[in-house]
Amino acid sequence: xxxxxxxxxxxxxxxxxxxxxxxxxxxxxxxxxxxxxxxxxxxxxxxxxxxxxxxxxxxxxxxxxxxxxxxxxxxxxxxxxxxxxxxxxxxxxxxxxxxxxxxxxxxxxxxxxxxxxxxxxxxxxxxxxxxxxxxxxxxxxxxxxxxxxxxxxxxxxxxxxxxxxxxxxxxxxxxxxxxxxxxxxxxxxxxxxxxxxxxxxxxxxxxxxxxxxxxxxxxxxxxxxxxxxxxxxxxxxxxxxxxxxxxxxxxxxxxxxxxxxxxxxxxxxxxxxxxxxxxxxxxxxxxxxxxxxxxxxxxxxxxxxxxxxxxxxxxxxxxxxxxxxxxxxxxxxxxxxxx
Amino acid sequence: xxxxxxxxxxxxxxxxxxxxxxxxxxxxxxxxxxxxxxxxxxxxxxxxxxxxxxxxxxxxxxxxxxxxxxxxxxxxxxxxxxxxxxxxxxxxxxxxxxxxxxxxxxxxxxxxxxxxxxxxxxxxxxxxxxxxxxxxxxxxxxxxxxxxxxxxxxxxxxxxxxxxxxxxxxxxxxxxxxxxxxxxxxxxxxxxxxxxxxxxxxxxxxxxxxxxxxxxxxxxxxxxxxxxxxxxxxxxxxxxxxxxxxxxxxxxxxxxxxxxxxxxxxxxxxxxxxxxxxxxxxxxxxxxxxxxxxxxxxxxxxxxxxxxxxxxxxxxxxxxxxxxxxxxxxxxxxxxxxxxxxxxxxxxxxxxxxxxxxxxxxx
Numbered sequence: 001x002x003x004x005x006x007x008x009x010x011x012x013x014x015x016x017x018x019x020x021x022x023x024x025x026x027x028x029x030x031x032x033x034x035x036x037x038x039x040x041x042x043x044x045x046x047x048x049x050x051x052x053x054x055x056x057x058x059x060x061x062x063x064x065x066x067x068x069x070x071x072x073x074x075x076x077x078x079x080x081x082x083x084x085x086x087x088x089x090x091x092x093x094x095x096x097x098x099x100x101x102x103x104x105x106x107x108x109x110x111x112x113x114x115x116x117x118x119x120x121x122x123x124x125x126x127x128x129x130x131x132x133x134x135x136x137x138x139x140x141x142x143x144x145x146x147x148x149x150x151x152x153x154x155x156x157x158x159x160x161x162x163x164x165x166x167x168x169x170x171x172x173x174x175x176x177x178x179x180x181x182x183x184x185x186x187x188x189x190x191x192x193x194x195x196x197x198x199x200x201x202x203x204x205x206x207x208x209x210x211x212x213x214x215x216x217x218x219x220x221x222x223x224x225x226x227x228x229x230x231x232x233x234x235x236x237x238x239x240x241x242x243x244x245x246x247x248x249x250x251x252x253x254x255x256x257x258x259x260x261x262x263x264x265x266x267x268x269x270x271x272x273x274x275x276x277x278x279x280x281x282x283x284x285x286x287x288x289x290x291x292x293x294x295x296x297x298x299x300x301x302x303x304x305x306x307x308x309x310x311x312x313x314x315x316x317x318x319x320x321x322x323x324x325x326x327x328x329x330x331x332x333x334x335x336x337x338x339x
Numbered sequence: 340x341x342x343x344x345x346x347x348x349x350x351x352x353x354x355x356x357x358x359x360x361x362x363x364x365x366x367x368x369x370x371x372x373x374x375x376x377x378x379x380x381x382x383x384x385x386x387x388x389x390x391x392x393x394x395x396x397x398x399x400x401x402x403x404x405x406x407x408x409x410x411x412x413x414x415x416x417x418x419x420x421x422x423x424x425x426x427x428x429x430x431x432x433x434x435x436x437x438x439x440x441x442x443x444x445x446x447x448x449x450x451x452x453x454x455x456x457x458x459x460x461x462x463x464x465x466x467x468x469x470x471x472x473x474x475x476x477x478x479x480x481x482x483x484x485x486x487x488x489x490x491x492x493x494x495x496x497x498x499x500x501x502x503x504x505x506x507x508x509x510x511x512x513x514x515x516x517x518x519x520x521x522x523x524x525x526x527x528x529x530x531x532x533x534x535x536x537x538x539x540x541x542x543x544x545x546x547x548x549x550x551x552x553x554x555x556x557x558x559x560x561x562x563x564x565x566x567x568x569x570x571x572x573x574x575x576x577x578x579x580x581x582x583x584x585x586x587x588x589x590x591x592x593x594x595x596x597x598x599x600x601x602x603x604x605x606x607x608x609x610x611x612x613x614x615x616x617x618x619x620x621x622x623x624x625x626x627x628x629x630x631x632x633x634x635x636x637x638x639x640x641x642x643x644x645x646x647x648x649x650x651x652x653x654x655x656x657x658x659x660x661x662x663x664x665x666x667x668x669x670x671x672x673x674x675x676x677x678x679x680x681x682x683x684x685x686x687x688x689x690x691x692x693x694x695x696x697x698x699x700x701x702x
Contacts, residue, residue, distance in 0.1 A: 010446040019678065248349075261343065263455075264378075264430075264688075321352035321561040323384020325698040 016225025016271075017330030039160070042083040042221065045153055052153035054089030056080060059146040065112070067186035069178070069197030070273070072145055073115035078202045078273060079224065080149040081123045085204040086220040086276055088159045088211065089151030091123060097131040099144040112143065123202035125149070154211065161238035161279075163218040168307040169285035170243060171278040173206060173292045174199065174300035175251045176228055180270030181259050196255050201274035206295040213291035214284035222276050226330055229268040231277050232315045233329045235307075242310030245317045245327065251302045268317075269330050279307065346560030347383075355565035356388050362572035366392040368524055368661055369571055372514060373531035374401030374689025375559050381698035383561040389568075396661030397684075397691030399513055400531055402478045402506075403430050404655075404683040404690040405614045408647040410506055411436035417473050417504060417640050418449040424467060425451045426460040427475040430687045435680055437647045457489035457503070464493070464501035473636045477506040481533040483625070484598035487605035490627065490634050504636040505626050508612060510534050511542050512623040518550045523660050527571040530556035532563075532586045537602075539594030540582050547580040558586040605631055613646065615683035616655030653682040658691055665692040665699075672696060 012019045029037065036044045043056035060076040070078075077094065084091040096116060100109065120127050127147075178199040185196050203222065211217060223231045236243050252267055260267045274297060280288045285303060292298030310316065315327040371377060377397045380386060386395060399405055411434050418425035418441065425441070432441045432453065445451040454460050457474050464472035476486040486503060493501045510531060517523055530543055535556045546554050553574035557567035567585040574581060584590055605627060612624025627635040649655065653675070654668040665671050665684065675681040677693050684690035688697060 008443060008446050010442045012442060257343075317384070319383045319561075320347040320349060321383050321385070321388070321565075322349055323386070323388050323561075325381060325384040328697050 014225075015330060015334070016227075016230055017269075020226075021329075041087060041160075043087040043089065043151075045087065054084050054087050054151040054153050055149070056083040056087075057146065057148040058083060059144060061141070061144050062183065063141060064186050065108070065143060067198055068182050068195070070200035071112060071115050072143060073112035074119045074200055075198075075273060076145040076147045077116050077119035077123060077125070077127075078200050080147040081125060081202045081204055082222045082273075082276070084149050084151040085202075085207040086222050088154045088157040088220070090154065090208070091125050091149055091151040091204050093150045094120065094125055094127045095129045095131075095148040096127050097146040097148075098133070099140050100132065100134045101140045101142050102134060102137045104142055109143070112145070119202065123204055157211065157215075159217065159219050161219050161221075161235045164235055164239040164241060164279045164307045165218070165281070166241060166307055166309040167282050168218060168279050169282055169303050170232065170245070170305040170307065171280055171285065171288055171292070171301060171303050172228070172251065173203075173276050173278075173295075173298040174274070175253045175256070176223070176272060176275065177252060177256045177260070177267035177270035179224075179273040180227065181256045181267075183271070184263075185259070196253070196259065199272055199274035201297050203274065203276050203297065206292060206297045207276060209295055210278065210288055210291045214280055214288035216281045216284045217278060217288065218281065219279040220276050223272050225271050227267070227269040227271060228275075228277060229266070229315065229327045230329055232305075232327070233313075235279060236315050237313045239307065240312045242308045242312065242314045242316060243305055244308050244310065245305035245315065247317055247319045249302055249304050251300050251304070265334055268327060269334050343560065346558070346562045348562065351562055352388070352565055355562065355569055359393070359565065359569050359572060360390050362569070362576050363390045363393045366394070367526045367572070367575065368394045368396050369527045369529065369568065370396040370398045370517070370525050370661060371529040371557070372398040372400045372510060373529070373534065374404070374687070375531070375533065376529055376557060376564060377401065377691055377694050378689045379559045379561065379564055381694040383564075384698070385561060385564055386699070393568075393572075394661075396525060397658070397694070398517070399614065399617060399659050400479065400510060400534075401684070401687050401689035402482075402508060403434055403687035405508070405616060406431075406434055406477060406506060406683075407613045407615045408435065408437045408649075409613065409643075409645050411440065412438075412647065413637075413642045413644060414441065414475055414504060415439065415444050415449075416643050417636055418444050418451055420471075420640065422470050423450065424463055424470050424472045425449060425475065426454045426463060426472060427451065428455075428477070429453050431475060431477060433680075434686050457486050458492070461489050461493055461498065461501055464498050465496070468500060471500050471502065471639075474501070474503050475506070476503045477508075479508055479510050479531070479534045480537040480602070481531075483507045483602050483606065484537060484595070487601040490605050490631055491601060493634055494631065499633070502634050502636040502639050503627065505606070506624070507606065508614070508624045509608075509622070511538075512620055513614070513617070514543075514546065516617065516620045516623075517660055518546070518552070520660055522657075522662050525552065525661060526575060527552055528554040529564075529567055529571070530554045530582070532556060532558050532590060535584075535586065535590045535594070537595050537598045540584050540590065540592050543582045547582050551580045553580050554582050556582070556584045556586050556590050558589065604628075615649055616653070616659050618656070649683075650681050655682040655684045655692075658684055665695040668692070
């Protein structure tokens with residue numbers, strides 16, 4: 001039935017869930033296969049003259065370009081900085097490549113560039129090279145931005161999802177789902193007037209403080225597309241362990257909860273752009289929480305669950321009323337329910 | 340969250356569970372008719388709080404799931420017409436037709452857009468006078484009134500480039516069909532909360548009177564579900580068969596008169612309607628009255644209207660009637676997954692199989 005469909009890319013392949021992972025494996029990993037790509041982390045870690053570089057790239061196609069709490073420029077800088085930082089790297093230099101649709105006002109580009117400059121300054125990185133292409137009207141949607149980042153790995157630090165062990169604690173630096181909800185609201189195709197702002201922020205400062213306080217941290221990842229559920233499923237799969245989340249401890253803004261209730265969305269799958277999920281050994285969990293809470297971007301930090309030796313690869317949620325359910329990877333796009 | 344947290348209180352949940360336990364002294368099967376209940380039961384992990392010999396049977400109340408493939412093919416045919424903007428609720432995008440779904444049609448170039456209300460589709464028609472905007476209307480009595488009111492609004496505003504592909508269905512004949520089926524072994528029902536908000540509780544009276552089964556109209560929060568279960572079990576223990584209303588904060592006995600008026604004005608019953616997994620059920624669907632024919636996409640477009648049989652290996656019908664559990668279906672989790680659904684119940688998160696696949700495997 002789906003033979004023909006399988007040969008066409010749909011938006012479900014861009015959702016950050018299983019459909020996307022399958023596509024990446026089938027097409028790109030198969031074509032490029034090498035030792036640095038294979039771990040499929042958010043950044044490649046490359047040996048260079050006794051040091052290690054972290055190297056990452058990301059494209060930004062967000063619609064709308066400007067949204068409460070950020071814009072495509074801020075997102076492009078923070079996203080790439082965060083992809084370096086969660087690997088344990090000190091972000092240093094970024095590139096900026098833009099694809100511009102014919103007819104876009106120069107003033108709009110200036111606003112985006114100014115926002116990128118501000119974000120780079122806040123993150124302590126420099127944008128040192130770039131590229132500009134203009135395409136005919138309709139060939140792209142206003143503006144696409146690609147940033148590539150280079151950083152230096154912290155000496156001796158080896159983070160990886162496979163390092164998680166039973167008893168480790170799952171931490172997050174604040175409320176979940178703000179960015180995804182903010183974007184859906186800002187698209188304005190639903191008549192909700194909710195003041196939800198994106199959490200978009202550079203996390204390298206917070207992560208530096210975190211690693212100083214809790215050097216035994218096993219793994220970190222920023223839960224962007226696909227949300228916290230997707231990242232934790234990847235940890236469970238890579239470690240061969242289970243993760244148990246406690247619904248009562250999941251930090252979420254009331255507005256985001258209400259928004260998700262109305263639309264039948266699950267906030268665990270909503271994107272975040274200023275959050276980091278941390279797997280910490282139990283004995284360092286308090287230190288890690290304390291370090292995050294002491295940072296302006298971690299005031300709402302919380303311990304949300306535990307790694308267990310339950311059924312391998314499973315993420316389970318202990319619900320508010322004491323039941324248990326599976327938190328699976330998202331199949332494609334998260335679609336609002338009818339009723 | 341305000342207005343919701345009080346219906347998710349763990350201590351009250353524990354108290355209800357122990358009252359439920361005290362009432363289950365033999366194997367019992369309670370069907371929740373509505374997909375919203377199925378979703379809540381799985382989302383809150385309610386099944387694994389319950390005694391083992393109390394079984395929840397997940398009924399046919401997921402409108403996305405029960406849509407037959409032939410109707411989806413009709414949608415795809417309309418969406419493929421030049422000039423058409425085809426609008427739909429989000430989770431209808433993934434329902435498989437015989438060859439593809441609406442997401443794939445969009446990837447291949449059809450102008451398929453997700454809306455949150457039929458009024459959004461009407462606004463699109465107003466803004467695009469050169470295009471024909473078709474709204475893919477589906478759902479039970481819950482969504483019927485909003486489609487009806489949109490048609491009446493389109494009529495009042497004289498908007499000619501708007502039409503509705505009507506797949507609205509009605510729950511009562513379907514409950515009756517399940518009760519008439521020889522292999523059903525149900526002891527009681529949860530009545531659908533939001534459908535009942537529109538139609539009231541009177542239409543269920545025959546279930547108690549004629550079929551001697553208790554039914555409790557239930558809300559969707561975890562404590563609603565547990566309390567409704569307790570109410571059904573109390574009836575069984577006391578030998579009563581009544582229609583009770585747990586969801587009285589939303590559902591009135593007479594339903595919503597204004598909504599029912601709009602529904603009566605715009606729709607008429609079809610002689611029969613085809614359901615995935617259950618086959619053809621008499622008087623279980625509605626279409627636009629001929630007075631509103633100019634808003635009826637079935638009359639505006641030449642539709643293929645081909646009946647496509649459910650795949651042979653698919654056991655959705657038996658799952659729907661509670662004869663087997665999703666896991667007992669030969670296709671579950673292998674040929675049939677949410678990514679490549681074969682059967683109706685794997686399509687939406689309200690479908691029993693999708694819910695089992697998505698949430699239930701940890702239990």
